[in-house]
Amino acid sequence: MSDIATPLLAANDLSKEFRTGRREKFTAVEGVSFDVHRRQTLGIVGESGSGKSTTARMIARLIDPTSGSVEFQGEEITQRSGSSLRDFRSGVQVVFQDPYSSLNPRHTVEEVVSAPLRYQKRTATGGYRNMVKAAMERVGLNPDHSTRYPRQFSGGQAQRIGIARALIVEPKLVICDEAVSALDVSVQAQVLELLVDLQRERDISYIFIAHDLAVVRQIAHKVAVMQKGRIVEQGPRDEIFDAPQHEYTKTLLSAVPSIDPRWDAGRCS
Amino acid sequence: MSAHPSRPASDAPVLSVRDLRIEFPLGIVVDGSSFDIARGQTMGLVGESGSGKSMTSLAIMGLLPKEATTTGSARFHGDELLHRSDASMRRTRGDQIAMIFQDPLSSLNPYYTVGFQIAEAYRAHKGGTKAAAMRKAAEAMDRVRIPDAAGRVGHYPHQFSGGMRQRVMIAMALVCEPDLIIGDEPTTALDVTVQAQILDLLAEVQEMTQAAMLFITHDLAVVSQISDHVTVMRFGQTVEQGTAEQIFSNPGNDYTKALLAATPRLDDVVDLPEPILTKGGR
Numbered sequence: 001m002s003d004i005a006t007p008l009l010a011a012n013d014l015s016k017e018f019r020t021g022r023r024e025k026f027t028a029v030e031g032v033s034f035d036v037h038r039r040q041t042l043g044i045v046g047e048s049g050s051g052k053s054t055t056a057r058m059i060a061r062l063i064d065p066t067s068g069s070v071e072f073q074g075e076e077i078t079q080r081s082g083s084s085l086r087d088f089r090s091g092v093q094v095v096f097q098d099p100y101s102s103l104n105p106r107h108t109v110e111e112v113v114s115a116p117l118r119y120q121k122r123t124a125t126g127g128y129r130n131m132v133k134a135a136m137e138r139v140g141l142n143p144d145h146s147t148r149y150p151r152q153f154s155g156g157q158a159q160r161i162g163i164a165r166a167l168i169v170e171p172k173l174v175i176c177d178e179a180v181s182a183l184d185v186s187v188q189a190q191v192l193e194l195l196v197d198l199q200r201e202r203d204i205s206y207i208f209i210a211h212d213l214a215v216v217r218q219i220a221h222k223v224a225v226m227q228k229g230r231i232v233e234q235g236p237r238d239e240i241f242d243a244p245q246h247e248y249t250k251t252l253l254s255a256v257p258s259i260d261p262r263w264d265a266g267r268c269s
Numbered sequence: 270m271s272a273h274p275s276r277p278a279s280d281a282p283v284l285s286v287r288d289l290r291i292e293f294p295l296g297i298v299v300d301g302s303s304f305d306i307a308r309g310q311t312m313g314l315v316g317e318s319g320s321g322k323s324m325t326s327l328a329i330m331g332l333l334p335k336e337a338t339t340t341g342s343a344r345f346h347g348d349e350l351l352h353r354s355d356a357s358m359r360r361t362r363g364d365q366i367a368m369i370f371q372d373p374l375s376s377l378n379p380y381y382t383v384g385f386q387i388a389e390a391y392r393a394h395k396g397g398t399k400a401a402a403m404r405k406a407a408e409a410m411d412r413v414r415i416p417d418a419a420g421r422v423g424h425y426p427h428q429f430s431g432g433m434r435q436r437v438m439i440a441m442a443l444v445c446e447p448d449l450i451i452g453d454e455p456t457t458a459l460d461v462t463v464q465a466q467i468l469d470l471l472a473e474v475q476e477m478t479q480a481a482m483l484f485i486t487h488d489l490a491v492v493s494q495i496s497d498h499v500t501v502m503r504f505g506q507t508v509e510q511g512t513a514e515q516i517f518s519n520p521g522n523d524y525t526k527a528l529l530a531a532t533p534r535l536d537d538v539v540d541l542p543e544p545i546l547t548k549g550g551r
Binding site for chain 1 (some may be wrong): 385462490
């Protein structure tokens with residue numbers, strides 16, 4: 001055996017077809033392969049319709065791939081069901097884009113954040129309350145607000161609730177599907193910092209799906225660029241951003257709006 | 270790409286906003302906004318959610334809900350826009366003042382062809398025959414570089430991609446040759462490659478028509494590329510105002526600085542925790 005560890009998660013030749021008519025099929029994802037190691041972040045970037053979210057949903061087993069496989073800690077999970085699927089899901093959590101629509105508006109924060117524990121049928125002495133409070137505290141929310149409802153929080157705070165919910169089962173992998181896209185930039189910067197801090201602290205791995213390349217540069221160790229369902233290029237962050245090989249990656253990078261260089265001499269931070 | 274740094278702002282402003290204050294029963298949403306936009310110039314209005322930037326544009330267009338109280342003034346070629354009757358505002362809106370919103374799909378009627386909708390916008394203000402208006406629509410679509418414009422006037426909104434739909438909206442905005450174009454996050458919903466094309470198109474259209482433009486967005490990078498002047502808003506207040514050069518190369522306000530620092534940048538390399546690639550870790 002080699003010294004290189006088995007990746008935490010490996011996607012092998014994943015494809016997904018959707019039926020669009022009696023005889024018509026649409027291939028949303030085709031032959032996608034990548035891996036993620038512990039404490040590593042894979043950024044998946046692409047424009048709308050590139051298949052990045054479909055890929056995320058297959059990894060999380062929210063939808064089944066048409067072909068291909070996903071291995072988590074060296075074990076195939078695409079065929080799992082029942083309690084073994086539940087085991088997988090305690091290791092993998094998802095944070096979605098829109099914090100309000102992904103949090104049940106009729107549940108208090110305590111109910112929302114503890115939901116994965118209940119799904120996992122985990123028991124905790126003295127109930128879930130202390131675990132919820134600890135998770136809330138860790139993501140920067142006031143634990144005394146655990147009886148409030150999601151709508152009583154700002155967008156950035158609501159996204160922290162989503163992160164607290166993901167953290168509560170101590171996952172090894174968190175899939176962030178446009179998790180900071182709907183946030184104001186100043187809030188976005190804080191949430192990105194929180195994600196990196198949590199990674200450092202708990203050795204979490206992320207699959208970070210985003211259309212915003214500048215955001216991906218802030219968080220990903222390596223990057224896969226998707227177009228029309230395929231990965232056109234993948235590699236270490238700095239190679240993709242500083243020396244892109246594929247034409248589409250180059251086009252994408254040159255289209256990212258940046259502060260106009262004419263004004264950008266006196267950069268502040 | 271798009272900007273035009275040193276065009277003289279010679280004549281009187283097309284739009285002049287003074288001490289604009291908008292109050293809702295629950296509170297003040299814009300507290301004393303003032304700015305001018307001259308012919309051929311773009312004012313970028315930038316801020317985060319709740320800053321009052323969209324409310325400012327709705328007030329200028331007379332589209333605020335009834336419960337809002339507005340004071341101050343917004344003059345278009347010297348004529349007051351605030352507190353006008355709906356009928357009089359409708360004559361100006363879409364004719365001399367055009368709007369482009371974020372989501373083209375919800376701004377277009379799915380039941381009518383795009384050509385019909387652009388032609389209607391034209392005929393509502395300029396009159397003439399339906400055939401003449403349809404020719405105007407095709408011309409406008411051609412001007413925003415929709416390929417085969419003459420053929421595509423008969424297509425419905427869903428037959429266009431997101432970027433092409435936004436071009437249709439821009440064609441509709443341009444068809445009456447407005448002196449003022451108000452864009453409220455017009456590129457926010459678009460993919461980056463499409464956004465770049467639409468920003469180029471807007472700059473080109475402005476160069477051609479010399480319209481004044483009010484460009485509202487949360488994205489500082491976009492603002493820096495398209496604006497001559499910039500107004501930064503926060504919680505209804507104008508925190509800083511100046512030329513694009515002043516705001517971006519020498520911001521004076523702490524909030525402007527914080528916004529610039531928070532804007533993610535392609536050339537930023539952040540320190541990340543080291544991945545665990547070997548057995549046993551650490």
